[in-house]
Amino acid sequence: MLMKTDLNFHFTFEKNVKVSCNHKCPCCECPADIAPVCGTNGKQYSNECYAKCAKVPVSCTGKCPCKKCECPREYNPVCGANGKSYKNTCVASCKKVPVSCTGKCPCKKCECPREYNPVCGANGKSYKNTCVASCKKVPVKCNTKCPCKNTEYCAKNNEPVCGVNGKTYNNECYARLSNTAIKCKTECPCPEPCDCPRTYNPVCGTDDKTYDSKCYAKCSKVGIKCPGRCPCNCGCSTDYKPVCGTNGQTYANKCTANCRKVSIKCHRECPCTPSCVCPAVYEPVCGTDSVTYGNKCQATCKKILIKCHKKCPCVPPCVCPAIYKPVCGTDGSTYSSQCQARCKNIAIKCDHECPCKQKCVCPAVYQPVCGSDDVTYDNQCKANCKRVTVSCKGKCPCGCKCPPYKSDVCGEDNKTYYNECYAKCA
Structure with a gap:
């Protein structure tokens, strides 16, 4: 029940609650860095620390709401039928947008496969494959990188391919020797184009190539080696410690890049920018990795968040309630409360303002x-x-x-x- 008397309010409750900190709940010491996460309660937090403080598990990184469609972070741009560019085929599929062509929008008239079967043009320049050379309207001199060698020898293994000229070759090498682009990796005639749904459920084929779904692998007459992208059984963790490959693509971590047989250019997201140049000023900060850095710039260069602006370890500040119950310290100074004296490591001489008086003598009456x-x-x-x-x-x-x-x-x-x-x- 609430009673008002002059300027004072009267309350009567059942229990006595101690104060944990002098601000709104919850009591937490978190860095001021903005790295939003979305909690399982649907609420957005400034960073993971604040979510943990509220005892809420993180549903996903980034702002709420979390996207239902989870795609790999790899950058293999495609152009959608709506004229917009997407990070990769999966992202376009999540948006339910058909892919018009690979690469950023707009689509070029000449569309070529991404396969790397280098050829040497009559102009002395090397091209990724025969199609790319044809798009440039350059005749192919030989089916290798420039300069052309006198001869090229093909293995006698029987892996038939069908050329664009409708002829079947014993393997890809014989097709290249004939300066013929490959239409499909089977005997002629080539099967009709696959009518597969545009869902992205990647599988790794027995040819160690990644297909968008089982349907596309089946259409290519390739068996399934394992679900997911190639290679199989990498055993990599899901930790996000990005690295940039020499192919200009960002990988979730070093293991993932090694699994793709890609060398690492730098240990951060692409592109690899020049190394950080920080001022030679000593203003120590403690990072979330519990390492002391010379200044904030040096920590930022390492992509480390700041835990506190001093040397490690970060000691929680001395927080006292805003009350005035003066005490006299052994140093002869008056402190506003016992807490303030303890924060200064000062023992208490008496429970009132200085100077301390002699003890009172009171009757033994109760x-x-x-x-x-x-x-x-x-x-x-x-x-x-x-x-x-x-x-x-x-x-x-x-x-x-x-x-x-x-x-x-x-x-x-x-x-x-x-x-x-x-x-x-x-």
Whole structure:
């Protein structure tokens, strides 16, 4: 029940809640860096620390809501039928947009496969494959990188392919020797184009190539080696410690890049920018990896968040309630509360302002009174000796009288109270 008397409010509660910190709940020490995450409760947090503080598991990185469609981070751009570029085929499929061509929009008239079967043009330049040379309207001189060698020898293994001229060759090498592009990797005639759904459920074929789905692998007459992208059984963790490959693509971690047989250019997301140049000023900071850096720039260059702006370890600051219950320290100085004295590592000489007076002599009579500090004293004399005003006669507690000023505090019950008095009354 709430009662108003002059400027004071009276509350009566059943329990006494201690104050954990002098601000709204929850009480947490988190870096001020913005790296948003979305919690399983659908709420967005500034970074993972704040989500943990609220005891909420992280559903996904980035702003809420989380996207249902999860795609690899690899950058293999495609152009959608709507004229927009997408990061890869999966992202386009998630948006339910058909792919018009590989590469960024707009689509070029000449579309070639990504296969690397180098040829040497009549102009002395090397091209990725016969198709690329044809698009440039350059005749092919030989089926290798420039310069052309006198001869090329083909193995006698029987892996028939069908050329664009409708002829079947014993293997790809014989087709190249005939300066013929490959239409399909089977005997002629080539099967009709696959009518597969545009869903992205990658599989690794027995030819160690990744197909968008089982349907596409089956259409290419290739068996399934394992679900997911090639290679199989890499055993890589899902930790995101990005590296940039020599092919200009970003991989989730070093293991993933090695699995793709790609050399690492730098240990961060692509592109690989020049190394950080930081000022030679010493303003130490402690990173979230518990390592001390010379200044904020050096930590940022390592992509490390700042835990506190001083040397490691980060010691939580001394937080005292905003109350005035003066004590006199052994150093002869008056402190606003016992907490303030403890924060300065000063012992308490007496429980009032300096200087400390001689001890009071009170009668041994028991007439209990409740002091303004919510402590029961044997009689009024003993309360006066402690320089405590009497709130009411008899044992504590009296009805709570709290000041109307707002100074939010967080209780041990993880609730926010109007000020410290309200917390004590609770």
